[in-house]
Amino acid sequence: xxPNIAHxxxxxxxxxxxxxxxxxxQLDDYAVNILVLAGINIILAVSLNLVNGHTGQFSLGxxxxxxxxxxxxxxxTLSLSPVLSTAxxxxxxxxxxxxxxxxxxxxxxxxxxxxxxxxxxxxDYLAIVTLGFGEIIRVVIQNTEALGGAxxxxxxxxxxxxxxxxxxxxxxxxxxxxxxxSTYGRGFIAVRDDEIAAEAMGIxxxxxxxxxxxxxxxxxxxxxxxxxxxxxxxxxxxxNFLKSVDVVVMVILGGMGSTPGVAAAAVLLTLMNxxxxxxxxxxxxxxxxxxxxxxxxxxxxxxxxxxxxxRKPAQP
Amino acid sequence: xxxxxxxxxxxxxFGGLRAIGDLDFHVAPQEMxxxxxxxxxxxxxxxxxxxxVYKPTRGDIHFQGHSLQGKKPNRITALGIAxxxxxxxxxxxxxxxxxxxxxxxxRLRYGIVHSFTRGAAFQAxxxxxxxxxxxxxxxxxxxxxxxxxxxxxxxxxxxxLEIVRALATGPSLLLLDEPAAGMNPTEKVRLMELIHFVHxxxxxxxxxxxxxxxxxxxxxxxxxxxxxGQKIAEGTPDTxxxxxxxxxxxxxxxxxxx
Numbered sequence: 001x002x003p004n005i006a007h008x009x010x011x012x013x014x015x016x017x018x019x020x021x022x023x024x025x026q027l028d029d030y031a032v033n034i035l036v037l038a039g040i041n042i043i044l045a046v047s048l049n050l051v052n053g054h055t056g057q058f059s060l061g062x063x064x065x066x067x068x069x070x071x072x073x074x075x076x077t078l079s080l081s082p083v084l085s086t087a088x089x090x091x092x093x094x095x096x097x098x099x100x101x102x103x104x105x106x107x108x109x110x111x112x113x114x115x116x117x118x119x120x121x122x123x124d125y126l127a128i129v130t131l132g133f134g135e136i137i138r139v140v141i142q143n144t145e146a147l148g149g150a151x152x153x154x155x156x157x158x159x160x161x162x163x164x165x166x167x168x169x170x171x172x173x174x175x176x177x178x179x180x181x182s183t184y185g186r187g188f189i190a191v192r193d194d195e196i197a198a199e200a201m202g203i204x205x206x207x208x209x210x211x212x213x214x215x216x217x218x219x220x221x222x223x224x225x226x227x228x229x230x231x232x233x234x235x236x237x238x239x240n241f242l243k244s245v246d247v248v249v250m251v252i253l254g255g256m257g258s259t260p261g262v263a264a265a266a267v268l269l270t271l272m273n274x275x276x277x278x279x280x281x282x283x284x285x286x287x288x289x290x291x292x293x294x295x296x297x298x299x300x301x302x303x304x305x306x307x308x309x310x311r312k313p314a315q316p
Numbered sequence: 317x318x319x320x321x322x323x324x325x326x327x328x329x330f331g332g333l334r335a336i337g338d339l340d341f342h343v344a345p346q347e348m349x350x351x352x353x354x355x356x357x358x359x360x361x362x363x364x365x366x367x368x369v370y371k372p373t374r375g376d377i378h379f380q381g382h383s384l385q386g387k388k389p390n391r392i393t394a395l396g397i398a399x400x401x402x403x404x405x406x407x408x409x410x411x412x413x414x415x416x417x418x419x420x421x422x423r424l425r426y427g428i429v430h431s432f433t434r435g436a437a438f439q440a441x442x443x444x445x446x447x448x449x450x451x452x453x454x455x456x457x458x459x460x461x462x463x464x465x466x467x468x469x470x471x472x473x474x475x476x477l478e479i480v481r482a483l484a485t486g487p488s489l490l491l492l493d494e495p496a497a498g499m500n501p502t503e504k505v506r507l508m509e510l511i512h513f514v515h516x517x518x519x520x521x522x523x524x525x526x527x528x529x530x531x532x533x534x535x536x537x538x539x540x541x542x543x544x545g546q547k548i549a550e551g552t553p554d555t556x557x558x559x560x561x562x563x564x565x566x567x568x569x570x571x572x573x574x
Contacts, residue, residue: 006434175432182431182438183445186418190407197405200367202393202422202485211428257409 006178013170021163032162034274036230039165040223041266043172045250046259047219050176052248053256053304055212056192057118058127062220062247064134065107067239069221070228071147073103074156077229081157096159096229100168104221110137111217115210122195134244142236152235153228160230168226169263172219177259179215188212189257249287253294255304265302318381320345320489320521321366321397326375328361328545335361336545339375343489348515348522350536350553352529354565357542359525360402363491366523367399368392380488394422398487400478402494402525408467412458412477415466416449419484449484455517456480456510472503479514489521490514496528508534533557541565 024032044062051059076099077084084092114133118126141147148154179185190198191208199205228234246269254265272290276283294301319342328336336358343349351359364370366377368389377384384392398419407415424445430438453459456476461469466477475495482490492511496504508531515522526532532539533553541549541556543565549556556562 004434004439178434179428179431183417183421183442184424184426184428184431186410186414187421189410189414190418193407193409194405196369197401197407198418199369199389200393200399200401200405201419201481202390203418204388204390204422 006174006181010170010174013174014167017163017166017170020166021161024162034270035162036160036165036226038267038270039162039169040226040230041247041250041270042169042263043165043219043223043226044247045254045262045266046169046172046176047216047223048247049251049254049257049259049262050179050188051212051216052251053258053262054176054180054188054192055209057209057212058123059114059118059130059213059216060127060241060244060248061114061130061132061134061137062216063239063241063243064130064137065110065217065220066224066227066243067134067137067141067234067236068110068217068224069100069103069107070224070234070239071103071141071153072106072221073099073225074153074228074234075147076102077157077159078153078155081155084157092157093159093164096157096164100164100222100225103225104218107221107224108214108218111213111215111220112210114217115213118209118213119206131241131244134239135241138236138239141239148235150236152233152238154233156228156232156234158229158232160226165226165230168219168222172222173259173263175215175219180259192257249291253291253301255301258301258303261301261303318345319343320347320380321523322376322378323362323366324376324378326362326365326372326377328358328365328370329373334545336365336372339542339545339547341540341547341550343521343523345488346515346519346521348511348524348535348537350532350539351523351525351542352527352532352539353542358545359542360493361545362542363399363493363523363525366392366491367397390422393485393487396486396488397491398482398485398489399491400475400482400493400495402497404474404478406466406474406477406481408465410466411463412453412466412469413449413462415477415481416452416484417445419481420445420448420486422485452480452484471498472506475499475507476510479510483514483518487520489523490518492522492524492526494525494527496526496531504528504531507531511535 048059048062051057077096080095084095114130117129121129142150180188187203187208190203191205195205250265250269251262254262276286321343323339323341326336326339351362353359361370365372368384368387379395379397382395407418410418424441426438426441450459453462458473458477458480469477496507499507511522512535524532524536536553539551539553539556540547541562548565549559549562
């Protein structure tokens with residue numbers, strides 16, 4: 001089999017993640033922190049872009065999936081930590097990877113549950129249902145003593161490093177990009193552009209919408225796991241509806257349906273968040289202004305080329 | 317010859333409104349049938365029933381021996397019924413090439429996992445689809461526009477692309493919903509040539525809904541006339557033009573002028 005561009009890009013991304021991780025000790029902690037947060041945001045934005053951007057299903061529940069993955073993986077590593085604390089480091093990382101995957105799968109399962117109502121709803125109604133679902137996950141956690149309730153979980157082993165973060169970000173980009181850039185994957189965009197026509201062209205729109213939710217939620221779950229094992233402390237408040245909005249902003253800012261665009265927006269917003277840290281109380285105002293200005297001068301987003309459907313001229 | 321498509325006493329009611337009442341008709345393989353009638357006669361409703369967008373209140377529809385009862389639109393397309401839309405419904409943000417290949421995704425020989433692994437089987441299938449799409453675009457003179465965004469095409473080309481996209485699903489019956497709408501006389505002549513060409517080249521049956529009498533009479537071997545959801549006449553273009561019921565319901569003065 002001859003190598004193709006997609007495989008080469010995937011390999012290059014993984015090698016770059018290794019390299020980045022190798023030079024991490026030379027970087028100061030603050031820089032590493034920002035890089036990890038940027039990587040996690042890339043995963044969140046790219047995965048939400050599959051749902052909101054490519055498939056055109058407006059989801060506001062990404063933080064809920066993130067919470068599902070974060071709590072699942074944290075519970076696993078916390079319960080294994082008495083054993084792992086004495087074991088060699090590599091065993092800890094293997095267990096961490098397993099815990100991440102379990103968290104991702106559990107989040108994907110939640111994504112499936114949300115994907116099903118999305119078959120009947122669209123637009124604003126779907127946004128409200130997904131928002132509700134995300135909040136349900138959060139409130140359930142808040143009221144479950146075994147999950148730490150409102151106090152949250154602390155002492156989560158800090159396994160997350162640059163290799164894990166950018167390795168998974170690379171895979172997320174690879175999966176979403178290769179999914180969409182295939183004959184199979186053009187179906188996602190067809191569903192967004194015109195659902196009725198897509199069905200009439202033999203596309204199983206149900207399957208595509210649920211697939212988008214499941215894949216999107218899986219990566220959100222991984223991002224949640226990475227976040228938990230980076231900060232070492234998670235609480236339900238960290239996964240509220242504002243967190244979902246943050247990710248939606250990245251997708252809109254980057255350009256719905258443009259993978260490079262939303263990845264760039266994820267990095268940009270992470271950096272802005274840090275740069276504006278001194279003006280904490282004005283931060284949201286600057287964000288809002290930025291969005292308004294961008295929507296006026298570039299409604300398709302930074303790198304997007306998706307045009308919002310204009311009314312067609314009635315006749316030529 | 318066994319009919320390709322059969323509608324048996326199909327009735328469609330929206331609440332108290334009976335849009336289609338006890339409709340019977342059939343389309344034979346490779347036949348060109350016209351479905352005409354005044355505005356609101358229920359022509360597009362018939363299309364929507366055949367393609368599974370609406371579930372008929374009563375009645376049976378059979379296609380190549382399969383009952384279409386309760387089948388979803390994408391399943392019906394997979395069986396071999398393709399359609400175009402009255403108001404063009406292309407995938408507007410996709411390229412011309414992608415519009416056509418998306419219509420082939422219903423009969424892909426690979427699944428979602430192959431999109432990630434991108435192995436030899438995936439590459440071969442994508443190459444096959446690419447060749448097939450370009451062959452279709454060549455036939456219809458759209459190859460040079462392959463990379464253009466569909467919404468940027470001129471109106472006539474958009475209509476043509478809709479037909480190409482429908483053919484890409486590999487149909488044995490093509491439903492055309494008012495393909496001549498919004499076309500000038502020259503474009504209409506070209507459209508008639510196109511429909512004849514498609515019929516001969518692809519050896520498929522065509523069911524045509526159209527307002528333009530010249531197009532219908534010029535293309536169809538048999539015509540079914542609807543009025544208020546009822547079939548009021550059926551026959552060759554000649555008999556339809558002379559049928560007093562049809563003249564009264566619909567053709568009126570047009571026949572004498574034509």
